[in-house]
Amino acid sequence: MKLESKVPSGALEQKWTKHLGDIKLVNPANKRKYEIIVVGGGLAGSSAAASLAELGYKVKCVIYHDSARRAHSVAAQGGINAAKNYQNDGDSVHRLFYDTIKGGDYRAREANVYRLAQVSVKIIDQCVAQGVPFAREYGGLLANRSFGGAQVSRTFYARGQTGQQLLLGAYSALMKTVGAGAVQMLPHEEMMDVVLVNGHAKGVICRNLNTGKVTRHNADAVVLATGGYGNVFNLSTYGRLSNTTAIWRAYKRGACFANPCFTQIHPTCIPVSGDYQSKLTLMSESLRNDGRIWVPKKKEDSRKSPGDIAEEDRDYYLERMYPSYGNLAPRDISSRAAKKVCDEGRGVGDSGLGVYLDFSDAIRRLGENAVRERYGNLFDIYKEITNEDAYRSPMRIFPAVHYTMGGLWVDYNLMSSIPGLFVLGEANFSDHGANRLGASALMQGLADGYFVIPFTIGDYLAQLKPGSRPASDAPEFAEAEQQVLGRIQKLLSIRGKQPVSHFHKRLGKILWDHCGMARNARGLEKALQEIPALREEFWSNVNVPGDSADLNQSLENAHRVADFLELGELMCRDALDRDESCGCHFREEHIDAEGECDRNDEHYAYVAAWEYAGEGKKPVLNKEPLVYEAVKMVKRNYK
16 A cells, blocks of 8 residues: 655645645535534544534534543543743744654654644633633743653643543533534444445444444545544553544554554553452653652562651652653653563562652642642542542552554545545544653644644545535445444354453453563564464353343443454554564663663654455555654653
8 A cells, every 4th residue: 555644845844834725625615515424522523523513514423422521531631732832941833843753752753743733832722712721820821830751841731630621622612513503413322334435435334332223324524533542451541431443443444554552651550459450540640740759779668668768768760760851751761660660679569560659849848738739639539549648648650551652544634544534633643653742642632623634624525526425325335234233243143151351351461461561572472372362262252141232331342352352463563563662662672771762763764554454364564754854863862
């Protein structure tokens, strides 16, 4: 497959402006004749659906929740980046762009990242106008705080509830268009397949999660804004409903899947406490502004109460190893550092897989009330889960799966390798390279939904005759529907002995052990033997009770885990093929003298875009070279 990024020519700073002047337009009268399906109602989905409807398009918004307010975007805590330079500390669009490129270890597309930095400044104005209650300074100006991988304060926040407040803003914009009749909401509907007509995305097949009814929906274009696939690991900070099904079905229809092994491990999560857990909980990276991370210097102190360990016997290891950034080192680096000290036997807690996040210095410096004002709800969450008071004793944290930088390949217009299929937010690969900086996920989701797709989708639609979309009774729709129904019956007919969760847990352990914070060829080759065997066992021994004509969460989960079992293999194949270390992809065979990533720009400076070749066949690797015009590929240094 030939990958055309469609990045405009000209100076980096002018590419987006030039592109806006060159792309084709749809006149207002014709916009009413086009229909667009948006799958997903999080920040990217809600903002896109609302913006497209405001422009005049007819929009259907498919969500598997009862309300878009329940999308996983609601769980984001710490903030959203924007190059406003309100703190007058040297920030700029170029500095945000450079920090993002560097943070991603030079594995992101330069033009997309610069555009993201450019439109970031508009996002804040948009959200303030919607009434998002960002924190403010005493004089009324919007406040900022720092996040990992940056030496400026550019993160806007609403205590530890930024995702929730931003989602409510996007949701209000969406519901305004619903009330005006411009958007039709389809709640409790899960997309089961994308329908292609003459090679173009022209609709989706959905299953109602309450009734089991399978329905067809036609459109002129389809937008996927369905989030990331981190639940492939089973335990993660994602909501349990988050899955890969939408983008995986698109992959099997011909959309390239880019950099699937690039998975972010967040350093600031509540440690695993037992096999009974269904998910893990994030403690916002914003806590690292005032909290100091440490472990005992001596192994024998690791089981002591933290208050019994003298200051001189504490190792503030991030401050020691990365003095320029300290506790705000990027997530991939901070996570590996935590793993390193725990591997040395200095981890804390009953499992030994934990480090301390200590606020005693901040409380002495600022006072407890100031700390409560900044982070109170996060401390409340920690107390609710652990029954420990972080105002009196340090939090215990450990890395956990949090975000996926990989996703469907898209060009500069956010269109996948399937014409007419657009992909937004975490579901695409485009903006973060091999590691995402904190507070950039919300930025990308809203940038894609509010300020990119409303323009770029018109470039595609303008090439179509208004009203030319195929009807939902076209043979391609009937064929796709039959394939969905056949898959449902196949899962229900197995009647094996093991529940779906049994296979999900085993897959998660394989991936965490062999494709987690550290990878090596031997482990990845082992995973590539174990996952196909597990998948074969799943299709012969899974037990999916009930039937398809009713609410059946076992069936829902079976669909999703079946897709995870295929995706997990592609992730390991991608990680094995990329024989270098970069960002979150830490190959133990490629470590420099200081224990950091040893990147190989000569052979691996490309986006790995995998193309489905058919059942049982090895996928085809397509490469999009990464060419940097404004920055040089240099070794990352946060010391």
